[in-house]
Amino acid sequence: xxxxxxxxxxxxxxxxxxxxxxxxxxxxxxxxxxxxxxxxxxxxxxxxxxxxxxxxxxxxxxxxxxxxxxxxxxxxxxxxxxxxxxxxxxxxxxxxxxxxxxxxxxxxxxxxxxxxxxxxxxxxxxxxxxxxxxxxxxxxxxxxxxxxxxxxxxxxxxxxxxxxxxxxxxxxxxxxxxxxxxxxxxxxxxxxxxxxxxxxxxxxxxxxxxxxxxxxxxxxxxxxxxxxxxxxxxxxx
Numbered sequence: 454x455x456x457x458x459x460x461x462x463x464x465x466x467x468x469x470x471x472x473x474x475x476x477x478x479x480x481x482x483x484x485x486x487x488x489x490x491x492x493x494x495x496x497x498x499x500x501x502x503x504x505x506x507x508x509x510x511x512x513x514x515x516x517x518x519x520x521x522x523x524x525x526x527x528x529x530x531x532x533x534x535x536x537x538x539x540x541x542x543x544x545x546x547x548x549x550x551x552x553x554x555x556x557x558x559x560x561x562x563x564x565x566x567x568x569x570x571x572x573x574x575x576x577x578x579x580x581x582x583x584x585x586x587x588x589x590x591x592x593x594x595x596x597x598x599x600x601x602x603x604x605x606x607x608x609x610x611x612x613x614x615x616x617x618x619x620x621x622x623x624x625x626x627x628x629x630x631x632x633x634x635x636x637x638x639x640x641x642x643x644x645x646x647x648x649x650x651x652x653x654x655x656x657x658x659x660x661x662x663x664x665x666x667x668x669x670x671x672x673x674x675x676x677x678x679x680x681x682x683x684x685x686x687x688x689x690x
Contacts, residue, residue: 456541457497468689469497473543475688476500476564480553480582481572482529483507484668485596487518488677489570489684494537496685500545501537502564503530506552516670555581562589568684569593572677574600576621580628587636592687594639596676597622600666601647605675610683613638618646639683641676 455461461469475498479486482505490501507529513520517529524532530548537544547564551557553573562585569586571593573579579595586593598621599608613629616622619642629638650667657663 460497464689471688472497472685473499475567476502477684477688478502478504478561478564478566478569479572480504480569481574482519482533483513483572483574484516484670484673485599485677485680486570486572487520487529487533488674489572489681490533490537490677491518492678492681493684494541494544494546496681497541498544498685498688500547500564502547502549502561502566503533504549504551504553504557504561505529506550512665516668516673518674553578553582555585558585566591567688570680570684571595572680576624576628579621580625583625583638584632584634587634587638594641594680594683596680597625597640597642598647599643599672599676600668601650602643602645602672603669604643604645605671607644608641608672608675608679609644610639610641610679613640616640616642618644620647641679643672645672 457469477493477498479490479501482503493501509520509524509527509529509532519532519536528550530550534546534548537546549561569591571579571582573582583595598619613626622642648667650664653663
């Protein structure tokens with residue numbers, strides 16, 4: 454049984470072998486990262502490294518592909534691995550159940566990585582990962598803000614300096630300027646103006662828990678699929 458015969462028809466056997474021998478790192482296995490992992494595994498990428506310390510919670514059910522009633526309370530990396538192995542037993546899924554920061558670079562980059570998908574939703578770790586990829590000269594793409602948006606048709610691929618209407622992009626540009634980074638940074642972003650989410654959901658002092666972003670599946674899933682597509686095309690070049 455050749456489960457990847459339709460992929461092979463599109464890219465031919467030699468290129469499918471390239472994918473089988475490739476390793477993609479996905480940092481952040483939420484709304485964007487879970488769809489990216491799904492798409493890469495279904496396309497024949499041989500190894501995926503999943504980095505995320507979060508567990509599946511009820512608020513993930515509306516937009517994250519590994520989130521079901523059965524997976525509530527379980528680590529996202531674990532349930533994503535189980536899901537992938539349910540349709541691609543030959544994919545080598547490596548779990549790193551930690552939040553990313555540059556302190557764990559030695560662990561992550563001890564593997565030979567062909568492409569990095571940055572699906573981190575907090576600014577400083579995102580910038581540290583981008584810095585690392587630039588320094589190590591590993592091809593990557595960074596997904597910017599996809600929350601507080603509804604129209605997936607406005608998701609685009611480009612470079613950080615081209616972005617508009619994205620608060621995360623604005624703050625990331627400031628860090629890039631501060632650190633005098635001159636290289637172009639490939640990103641996935643939305644042209645849609647985000648809504649302002651002002652409903653207080655808890656008395657937590659953590660902003661993300663007190664004022665969580667509004668989100669639906671369309672834009673995050675689209676970003677994840679685009680990220681996976683860029684990874685595949687880069688590996689095949």
